């Protein structure tokens with residue numbers, strides 16, 4: 001009996017090093033990335049529990065406003081600017097010590113009517129676009145780590161989308177936009193941002209053409225944002241994403257995952273949640289494998305406020321936390337790809353420590369419902385070979 005107590009106390013004395021939990025952002029930074037972050041939106045900021053986790057800088061070192069900096073929000077009528085909602089999020093990020101990705105300056109969507117339906121000439125639209133960019137970027141000067149200068153200007157085949165900007169100005173609207181943003185805030189990183197450019201293909205090639213175009217005009221472009229609005233089970237493979245990232249970074253720009261979420265048909269099943277975890281993990285791993293993939297942002301962190309259900313009928317559950325703000329298996333998948341240390345309870349650690357002779361550790365990929373792989377701190381093998389997902393990690397044998 002005395003001997004057993006001694007063993008338990010000895011195990012407890014090493015607990016801090018065994019149970020030190022590192023969150024998503026801390027783990028990303030420890031591996032040389034600038035941030036792991038999340039989008040947020042003004043309507044969510046009255047939810048106290050939501051705001052508490054949003055400000056948890058162990059998980060989130062960066063925020064992106066989901067809507068507050070778009071053209072319809074910042075310049076609803078010509079030359080009348082409104083920064084109230086954007087300021088709320090910029091100030092919150094500053095208060096929390098989080099980087100701010102600013103989103104977005106030139107986009108065909110969420111444009112006020114005066115832009116999308118105006119009677120423009122080449123000269124008047126260039127002037128209006130430059131005025132918008134100059135005012136908005138100047139207002140946030142010094143506060144934005146990066147700006148998504150242009151968003152989604154490509155069709156799926158890599159040709160230009162038929163936006164008012166392309167129709168009236170032609171492709172020159174892109175270098176003009178980047179040059180204008182650079183003049184207003186020389187220290188902000190300037191990004192081209194799009195979806196379905198996360199694996200090689202015509203649209204990714206189109207984005208690479210844009211990088212070259214902007215550079216050819218002598219304007220600054222620092223990076224390409226890959227939105228990564230994926231679907232469970234059809235997320236591009238890690239190798240395809242890695243090849244794709246390398247094609248961008250070979251052009252001398254940074255890359256970042258800017259709007260990552262992975263949706264599924266509802267209602268979700270445990271198999272879908274397991275696949276979602278694997279899909280998040282392979283995507284984050286692709287970024288981790290490229291030194292110029294500087295950060296990762298999820299498009300909000302909880303299903304409670306995800307944009308997905310209102311946009312894609314019958315789909316949802318796209319985030320790493322569920323609508324009760326509880327971590328899903330996806331969280332563990334992301335953390336494993338970041339090389340982070342999962343949190344575990346004292347009980348788990350003690351059991352793990354005293355059964356280390358059965359340690360099944362190993363270097364495998366941790367998947368929902370399995371244990372003994374990377375990220376399962378003690379490497380404990382359950383009698384059944386499976387673990388129960390509880391709290392925020394696989395903490396009990398079934």
Ligand SMILES: O[C@@H]1[C@@H](O)[C@H](O[C@@H]2CO[C@@H](O[C@@H]3CO[C@@H](O[C@@H]4CO[C@@H](O)[C@H](O)[C@H]4O)[C@H](O)[C@H]3O)[C@H](O)[C@H]2O)OC[C@H]1O
Nearest residue numbers: 041066067103109151152195196227229230231259299307
């Ligand atoms: O409150 C929401 C905002 O959260 C929302 O933010 C935008 C969300 O994503 C970006 O734009 C969308 C990107 O996905 C496109 O659909 C894709 C169609 O192809 C599929 O293969 C792919 O999986 C889909 O993602 C949407 O058509 C785009 O709108 C954009 O950068 C964010 O600003 O905006 C609407 C607000 O109500």
